[in-house]
Amino acid sequence: MPTITRLRPGSYAGQVDNLAAVxxxxxxxxxxxxxRSPFDACDAAAWWRTREPAVRDGxxxxxxxxxxxxxxxxxxxxxxxxxxxxxxGEVLKLMVHSVARGRGLGRALLDTAERAAxxxxxxxxxxxxxxxxxxxxxxxxxxxxxxxIVPDYAADPAGTLADCSFFYKRxxxxxxx
Numbered sequence: 001m002p003t004i005t006r007l008r009p010g011s012y013a014g015q016v017d018n019l020a021a022v023x024x025x026x027x028x029x030x031x032x033x034x035x036r037s038p039f040d041a042c043d044a045a046a047w048w049r050t051r052e053p054a055v056r057d058g059x060x061x062x063x064x065x066x067x068x069x070x071x072x073x074x075x076x077x078x079x080x081x082x083x084x085x086x087x088x089g090e091v092l093k094l095m096v097h098s099v100a101r102g103r104g105l106g107r108a109l110l111d112t113a114e115r116a117a118x119x120x121x122x123x124x125x126x127x128x129x130x131x132x133x134x135x136x137x138x139x140x141x142x143x144x145x146x147x148x149i150v151p152d153y154a155a156d157p158a159g160t161l162a163d164c165s166f167f168y169k170r171x172x173x174x175x176x177x
Contacts, residue, residue, distance in 0.1 A: 002067040002105060004112050009056040015064055016052075018071035020044035026095045027157045032130040032164075033093060037157045054078070063112055065096075065105055072100035075109040079120055087173075088124040089117045094135065106138050119174045130156070131163035144169045 007015055023044040027035045035043070054060035059081055065073035076092040091113050096105045117125055129135040131149055140146070144167040153164030 002065040002072055004063050004065045007062045012052055012055045016045050016048045019048045019074055022074050022095050022097050025097050029098050030157055032154055032156045032162055072097040073105045073109055075113045077113045077116055089122040091125055091127040110142055114171055118171050121173045123173050125169045128164050128166045131165045136165050139167050
């Protein structure tokens, strides 16, 4: 299993190109993660650079999964900063490079984000994914509850509108917060 590491503000910029490779691969393989084709590693790196201030201020946590070939996956967690929502967070950009799929890495990354949320005191997590995608099956089998489907919510990389499933999961906050 690859090693999963949280990127700290001082190490984030040095991993942008690796994060970009995973994101560009996901889009090239049809993942509906917010981008449309054409989309390349330069576009992906530019997007990841826009996330750096949030990593620096602590509102966004980003993990990478590395094996002997390099970075093969990532997941992000955004904790709500508003006073009435500090109990919740959102799992974002869970992606596994096409060369590393089918080995349980997506579940390991998801578990990592869930543990970090609990350690931060969150008790409710949210996420969304393309309806019918492999990611949807991952969330269903990981104890997440689908609370709705919105038709034609977002365009896939080819520009075709697709339905989106929205999920939540209640978690127990860590007693060590």
